[in-house]
Amino acid sequence: MPQDPLSPLSSAEIPAAVNAAFVHQPVWDMHTHLYPPTFGTPVTNATGQMDPNGHMLWGVDELVTYHYLVAEVYRVQPASSFPYEQFWQLTRAQQADHIWKYLFVERTPISEACRGILTTLQKLGLDPNEKTLAPYRKFFSQQKPDAYIDRVMQIANVKTITMTNPVFDDNERQRWLGAPDIGNDPRFRAVLRIDPLLRDYPAAAGKISTWDYPAAAKPDAESMRQIRRFLGDWLDRQKAIYVAVSLPPEFRYPALPGDALGLAGQAVLEQAVLPVCAERKLPFAMMIGSRLRVQPGLRDAGDMVGQADIASVVNLCRDFPKNKFLVSMLPRENQHELAVAARKFSNLMIFGCWWFLNNPSLVDEITRMRVELLGTSFVPQHSDARILDQLVYKWDHSRRWIADVFAEKYQDLAATGRHVTQENIQRDARLLLHDNFAEYVTR
Ligand code: HDL
Ligand code: ZN
DSSP, X not given: OOSSTTSBOOGGGHHHHHHHHHHHSOEEEOSOOOOOGGGOOXXXXXXXOOOTXXXXXXXXXXXXXXXXXXXXXXXXXXXXXXXXXXXXXXXXXXXXXXXXXXXXXXXXXXXXXXXXXXXXXXXXXXXXXXXXXXXHHHHHHTOOHHHHHHHHHHHHTEEEEEOOEETTOHHHHHHHHHOTTTTOOTTEEOOEEOHHHHHSHHHHHHHHHHTTOOOOSSOOHHHHHHHHHHHHXXXXXXXXXXXXXXXXXXXXXXXXXXXSSHHHHHHHIIIIIHXXXXXXXXXXXXXXXXXXXXXXXXXXXXXXXXXXXHHHHHHHHHHOTTXXXXXXXXXXXXXXXXXXXXXXXXXXXXXXXXXXXXXXXXXXXXXXXXXXXXXXXXXXXXXXXXXXXXXXXXXXXXXXXXXXXXXXXXXXXXXXTOOOBHHHHHHHHHIIIIXXXXXXXXX
């Protein structure tokens, strides 16, 4: 490898240079469900401070009972022999033991969600071959949450963790109201998540009306003023960097009666949410295509994917040119059209290989498509982590998959005679894993 970062790399030298650049580039993880210790933790640990309703999830029992694995264990231990409610009545540790037995001992843990846990254990210096969780539990019980966050972020090379902060979740809202500086941990940034406000506006209007923001079920001008005030107060309280919503496959804009938003939800989007985001230069993030609770017995594990509508994204980007949109879509089949839409609108930043797409075969396919259509002007990945330790595997795996695509693309570029240097590659890795998002939320 040439010592001079500005000297041209040979085709054979490119893969190692790309891998080094992507491994060493600190990430701004722009969508997670992670929290700092100020939000409490239900996990037994060396500080002895436990909050059963705490939001900071970490450690092997939380890792193994991540909802992806709950869905997978029910593939091998069907509800007919082990009813869902029986599983949910188990303690977290008992649930984890059940999953470890059936997915990691009696079967080969070869799925991405299973393999991810083994990558995390391995990178924490633990033996991934244990037959029970006891040795792992001992390790995690010796950790102190605050220091452990630093350790995980260092191993995963994550510089900033972006939270998801659902204001209509009573537990979350009360924590913010009870501790104004709860979100001041410099490692974390907040996001105002508002799903009910758009997806079930009449119920949301009833709730915010009890929070001193009187809003009518059929939103009139005064209601819209109150909703804008509600959004502004919470954006200030959280110091949020964007506003987010998850939308079902049926989401359409313009809405039709009976659509996902309905005419009231659409009016709130047009007259409150987007104007507040535009005046504060905050992106509005839409994660589109999740159909909730198709299998209610699985609870968080019971959600599904469904074909969504890109034309609705195009209509919003076109009709609201002063707004910045962040969009991730869940269906594999939507990815090409979404990438083409991003070619048409500079106020559309597409991001991540979300949820059921966060697997090697699909990250490869989607990243390849995006580089070919968008160059380096997109955000290739977010972790969507719910359990802190997942950062270790989600970023280890994603960096490798993304680097493999870019290595091939740089080799194709070099074949034209264009010089490809370490400096080029490091600059691009910085854009893709950090600066594209950082600049989009601040510009
Ligand atoms: O709505 C979302 O933000 C999704 O990411 C859900 O949280 C989903 O359950 C999830 O965890 N996906 O990975
Ligand atoms: Zn998420």
